[in-house]
Amino acid sequence: MKPGFFRTRIKICGMTRPGDVRLASELGVDGVGFIFARRSPRRVEPEEARAMRNAMAPFVDAVALFMDNPQAEVREIIRHVRPTLLQFHGSEEDSFCRSFGVPYLRSVAMGEPGAPSDQVLRTRYPGAAGFLFDSHVPGEQGGTGQRFDWSRIPRDLGKPWLLAGGLTPENVFEAICGTRPWGVDVASGVEVEPGVKDGDLMRRFVEETRRADCHSE
Numbered sequence: 161m162k163p164g165f166f167r168t169r170i171k172i173c174g175m176t177r178p179g180d181v182r183l184a185s186e187l188g189v190d191g192v193g194f195i196f197a198r199r200s201p202r203r204v205e206p207e208e209a210r211a212m213r214n215a216m217a218p219f220v221d222a223v224a225l226f227m228d229n230p231q232a233e234v235r236e237i238i239r240h241v242r243p244t245l246l247q248f249h250g251s252e253e254d255s256f257c258r259s260f261g262v263p264y265l266r267s268v269a270m271g272e273p274g275a276p277s278d279q280v281l282r283t284r285y286p287g288a289a290g291f292l293f294d295s296h297v298p299g300e301q302g303g304t305g306q307r308f309d310w311s312r313i314p315r316d317l318g319k320p321w322l323l324a325g326g327l328t329p330e331n332v333f334e335a336i337c338g339t340r341p342w343g344v345d346v347a348s349g350v351e352v353e354p355g356v357k358d359g360d361l362m363r364r365f366v367e368e369t370r371r372a373d374c375h376s377e
């Protein structure tokens with residue numbers, strides 16, 4: 161597509177404060193993530209996520225992130241928070257991910273050699289709305305601020321995919337121009353500490369993404 165016509169989607173993940181959610185909406189971010197993974201320093205309780213959900217503007221996705229949470233817990237969080245997208249980072253299979261009746265993104269761990277091919281991903285997760293390539297190793301948490309070798313991203317997925325892992329306002333322009341993802345996902349790169357976002361970093365991240373959208377190689 162011609163530069164300027166495609167708008168790279170932006171998700172800011174690991175929200176813990178309603179004010180950060182409100183600002184992200186005003187900046188034109190497409191999705192905000194609430195983390196329910198057990199060991200995450202950004203984990204929120206369902207009540208906190210619900211308060212942030214209520215701070216969201218229309219046309220912004222509420223993404224609930226899980227990592228091997230029990231099915232009953234996922235169901236209860238969905239009932240409470242009403243996310244529009246789910247994101248799975250653990251060993252969940254397609255049948256588990258799609259059992260909630262909410263579209264889901266499947267995270268793919270790119271932190272070690274031998275990441276799955278596009279064919280394996282398509283076959284293993286036929287119900288996924290899209291994929292998210294992150295830099296952690298299988299079984300470990302994301303949100304580490306590490307990036308991975310972007311040349312290893314499978315190219316023939318036939319579905320939207322997001323680039324994640326170590327993105328910042330300084331490198332997101334290069335990341336988008338080099339990989340042309342459907343969207344980008346950031347947590348630590350716009351934070352002052354885990355879960356505490358910085359307004360200026362969020363604004364610069366959005367600006368750099370829009371600059372990349374207008375840039376032709």
Ligand SMILES: O=C(O)c1ccccc1N[C@@H]1O[C@H](COP(=O)(O)O)[C@@H](O)[C@H]1O
Pocket residue numbers: 172173174193195197200201202203225227249294301302303304305306324325326327345346347348349
């Ligand atoms: O952020 C977390 O704490 C987290 C925990 C468990 C699974 C995933 C997690 N975060 C995801 O990782 C990406 C990239 O983070 P970063 O930008 O490198 O800090 C983040 O956007 C979340 O989707």
